[in-house]
Amino acid sequence: MKTKRKLVKYLVSLIILVFYRFNTKAKENKINTKVLSDKIFFKHKISKDHPETPDRIKYIINYLNKSKLNHLIENVDINSGNIIENWIKEIHSNNHIKNIKEMEPLAHKVSSAAVEICIKGVDMIFNSDVRNIFCAVRPPGHHALNTGKEEGFCYYNHVAITAKYIQKKYLIDRILIVDWDYHHGNSTEYFFYDDPSVLFFSSHDQYAYPGTGSPLKKGKKRGLGYNINVHLPCNTTDKQIIDVYKKKLLPIVKKFKPEFILISAGFDSRVDDPLGCYKVTDNGFRELTKIVLNIANKFCDGKLLSILEGGYNLDGNASAAVAHIKELNKKI
Numbered sequence: 001m002k003t004k005r006k007l008v009k010y011l012v013s014l015i016i017l018v019f020y021r022f023n024t025k026a027k028e029n030k031i032n033t034k035v036l037s038d039k040i041f042f043k044h045k046i047s048k049d050h051p052e053t054p055d056r057i058k059y060i061i062n063y064l065n066k067s068k069l070n071h072l073i074e075n076v077d078i079n080s081g082n083i084i085e086n087w088i089k090e091i092h093s094n095n096h097i098k099n100i101k102e103m104e105p106l107a108h109k110v111s112s113a114a115v116e117i118c119i120k121g122v123d124m125i126f127n128s129d130v131r132n133i134f135c136a137v138r139p140p141g142h143h144a145l146n147t148g149k150e151e152g153f154c155y156y157n158h159v160a161i162t163a164k165y166i167q168k169k170y171l172i173d174r175i176l177i178v179d180w181d182y183h184h185g186n187s188t189e190y191f192f193y194d195d196p197s198v199l200f201f202s203s204h205d206q207y208a209y210p211g212t213g214s215p216l217k218k219g220k221k222r223g224l225g226y227n228i229n230v231h232l233p234c235n236t237t238d239k240q241i242i243d244v245y246k247k248k249l250l251p252i253v254k255k256f257k258p259e260f261i262l263i264s265a266g267f268d269s270r271v272d273d274p275l276g277c278y279k280v281t282d283n284g285f286r287e288l289t290k291i292v293l294n295i296a297n298k299f300c301d302g303k304l305l306s307i308l309e310g311g312y313n314l315d316g317n318a319s320a321a322v323a324h325i326k327e328l329n330k331k332i
């Protein structure tokens with residue numbers, strides 16, 4: 001009898017050991033990050049010499065090549081026009097889309113492609129071995145309202161549409177959107193202001209464009225407490241911005257327990273940006289990435305999709321993006 005029990009015990013531990021080893025092996029084999037982009041982002045410009053230029057993407061690709069990280073880049077086939085438009089309609093009104101299509105057909109095409117890349121990135125995270133994704137897309141999206149025109153270089157709010165896509169397609173409840181662009185993500189705030197399923201955390205200069213983002217704006221109705229604005233003044237340093245994410249984001253995230261994380265990754269909050277006035281360095285962005293990645297690992301098996309927003313110093317934007325991508329690609 002005793003020998004039998006010993007044998008059962010031995011077999012159980014053996015099964016556990018094999019399962020554990022198999023599991024660790026599977027985790028080791030997971031690719032950490034991919035950078036999704038397409039040459040369509042080399043098109044569209046608001047005007048000659050405008051800072052929101054195709055060069056922003058070209059520089060990021062060049063910097064990735066120089067850092068020998070080009071193997072992370074994956075070009076995505078842009079081909080699902082009507083399907084994408086239906087997802088855009090989850091956030092934007094028919095009138096807004098109709099006006100953008102008529103007045104700015106190329107911007108419509110390029111911004112729709114950005115949405116397509118984002119949602120294909122989500123599919124990759126759910127259905128393949130990749131843990132997280134950086135979407136090297138443009139124009140930015142977090143100022144796009146339903147006004148029928150461009151707002152702050154934006155046409156469609158890519159991050160907001162992606163959040164809706166994750167919720168509807170994958171039946172996910174709680175999404176955290178982190179926005180560290182120098183400017184307030186006013187459109188993201190607007191679309192989720194009364195929605196407790198999306199926690200929006202934005203650090204920005206509330207006195208810059210578009211003049212919104214007061215910390216007093218905390219959401220309404222059931223969404224009260226799920227909109228967090230943190231004002232950071234000119235000359236904000238790495239330490240100041242990192243402190244905000246450690247002291248203000250971490251406690252609320254523990255209660256919210258996100259199931260997926262989206263980053264509105266704007267790098268105009270970096271030092272020397274022509275449209276910003278912060279002093280955040282690449283190291284600062286590396287630390288912010290680490291903080292958000294730790295949250296993703298703790299609460300949602302690392303599921304994180306990061307989307308480029310602003311960033312207008314071509315070298316600075318590319319350098320910060322690469323620092324961010326390097327951190328995303330680190331093994332846990």
Ligand SMILES: [Zn+2]
Nearest residue numbers: 181183268310
């Ligand atoms: Zn910005």
